[in-house]
Amino acid sequence: MGKVRVSAFSVSLDGFAAGPGQDLQHPFGVGADEIPAWLRKTRMFHEMIGRPGGATGVDDEVARSSMEGIGAWIMGRNMFGPIRGPWPDHAWKGWWGPNPPYHVPVFVLTHHARPSIEMEGGTVFHFVTDGMESALARAKDVAGSKDIRIGGGASVIRQYLQARLIDEVRLAIAPVFIGKGENLFHGLDLPELGYATVESKAGESATHVTIRQA
Amino acid sequence: MGKVRVSAFSVSLDGFAAGPGQDLQHPFGVGADEIPAWLRKTRMFHEMIGRPGGATGVDDEVARSSMEGIGAWIMGRNMFGPIRGPWPDHAWKGWWGPNPPYHVPVFVLTHHARPSIEMEGGTVFHFVTDGMESALARAKDVAGSKDIRIGGGASVIRQYLQARLIDEVRLAIAPVFIGKGENLFHGLDLPELGYATVESKAGESATHVTIRQA
Numbered sequence: 001m002g003k004v005r006v007s008a009f010s011v012s013l014d015g016f017a018a019g020p021g022q023d024l025q026h027p028f029g030v031g032a033d034e035i036p037a038w039l040r041k042t043r044m045f046h047e048m049i050g051r052p053g054g055a056t057g058v059d060d061e062v063a064r065s066s067m068e069g070i071g072a073w074i075m076g077r078n079m080f081g082p083i084r085g086p087w088p089d090h091a092w093k094g095w096w097g098p099n100p101p102y103h104v105p106v107f108v109l110t111h112h113a114r115p116s117i118e119m120e121g122g123t124v125f126h127f128v129t130d131g132m133e134s135a136l137a138r139a140k141d142v143a144g145s146k147d148i149r150i151g152g153g154a155s156v157i158r159q160y161l162q163a164r165l166i167d168e169v170r171l172a173i174a175p176v177f178i179g180k181g182e183n184l185f186h187g188l189d190l191p192e193l194g195y196a197t198v199e200s201k202a203g204e205s206a207t208h209v210t211i212r213q214a
Numbered sequence: 215m216g217k218v219r220v221s222a223f224s225v226s227l228d229g230f231a232a233g234p235g236q237d238l239q240h241p242f243g244v245g246a247d248e249i250p251a252w253l254r255k256t257r258m259f260h261e262m263i264g265r266p267g268g269a270t271g272v273d274d275e276v277a278r279s280s281m282e283g284i285g286a287w288i289m290g291r292n293m294f295g296p297i298r299g300p301w302p303d304h305a306w307k308g309w310w311g312p313n314p315p316y317h318v319p320v321f322v323l324t325h326h327a328r329p330s331i332e333m334e335g336g337t338v339f340h341f342v343t344d345g346m347e348s349a350l351a352r353a354k355d356v357a358g359s360k361d362i363r364i365g366g367g368a369s370v371i372r373q374y375l376q377a378r379l380i381d382e383v384r385l386a387i388a389p390v391f392i393g394k395g396e397n398l399f400h401g402l403d404l405p406e407l408g409y410a411t412v413e414s415k416a417g418e419s420a421t422h423v424t425i426r427q428a
Contacts (some may be wrong), residue, residue, distance in 0.1 A: 014404065171227075185227075
């Protein structure tokens with residue numbers, strides 16, 4: 001069986017994964033574009049969005065490996081899109097266009113039911129309304145021997161960590177301060193939960209830290 | 215005139231400068247020895263405590279420059295020692311023995327008055343009971359063209375930052391999680407206060423980040 005993991009998840013030095021005021025124009029919230037800036041610079045990201053160029057190096061290696069060997073994704077509905085509350089219609093199909101970069105089933109945690117959406121390239125969005133443990137069970141069913149990646153956002157990752165359901169977290173620490181928004185570490189005592197750092201590696205534009213259950 | 219600065223101030227990845235339960239045996243609190251571990255490995259620290267060995271490199275350079283060009287220090291009384299409340303007597307003279315590594319006046323913020331203490335090697339501890347602005351004014355009087363270093367702890371640094379009285383902060387981010395204790399970033403919105411990262415450099419055992427007022 002594969003791992004349950006978080007990979008290439010970007011946080012600021014003061015622990016924020018997103019700023020406040022997430023909307024259609026600000027997928028990471030206002031004033032928080034710098035948090036994932038390291039990722040946008042990589043060749044992997046350039047390839048993903050069909051642009052030439054992009055930098056190779058440690059950051060690029062981390063970005064590439066973050067997308068490999070994954071059999072299913074789990075994400076919060078705020079990572080799926082800017083809509084809050086009940087779905088007004090079924091028009092919104094994620095930030096990523098007709099062919100999202102997942103290519104496997106993606107389980108979206110939400111309080112509001114919605115039919116699954118089959119996208120191009122193998123991505124299927126399933127909407128899970130009966131909780132994070134149910135989402136994980138369904139992800140395990142389809143992932144087989146591959147890993148399950150918890151995509152985010154911060155509150156989803158925090159909940160899975162608090163339930164000790166994550167095997168490994170790879171964070172990308174961006175050298176910026178955000179000051180407000182979604183803080184990954186708020187109320188999270190990782191040593192108490194049995195997690196410790198096993199590796200820290202400097203990339204070109206972020207520091208990559210791996211955390212595992214002891 | 216010199217800068218008002220924080221240098222080589224160690225925090226964990228989740229923002230803690232110290233664990234809970236600081237006492238005589240645990241100057242950094244319980245479970246928090248790893249926060250300043252990078253510093254203890256440096257040749258500079260070995261020299262400071264009169265031991266042979268210690269590593270050279272980026273961490274050592276940061277440690278050395280943190281102690282250079284300083285005309286006065288300011289620190290909270292929790293950094294001066296483990297005693298809380300009124301001083302029971304005048305026996306406690308700091309963690310650092312008869313010849314502390316400061317060699318200049320050190321202004322200790324406290325609610326409890328106490329006569330100044332002249333130590334060997336030029337360090338004089340002054341106890342300031344009329345607030346952080348008074349301590350800074352007195353430090354400026356003696357520092358001349360040299361810098362004033364705000365030593366810590368976290369709450370003292372946070373208060374000076376919130377008052378925008380610090381020109382530069384150099385943090386050493388240790389690749390560990392602490393989970394509880396004294397958090398430097400709690401309630402601190404650095405961008406709102408006009409501070410931003412100007413440099414991030416990987417050391418052997420910590421990442422060194424410099425923050426300045428824009």
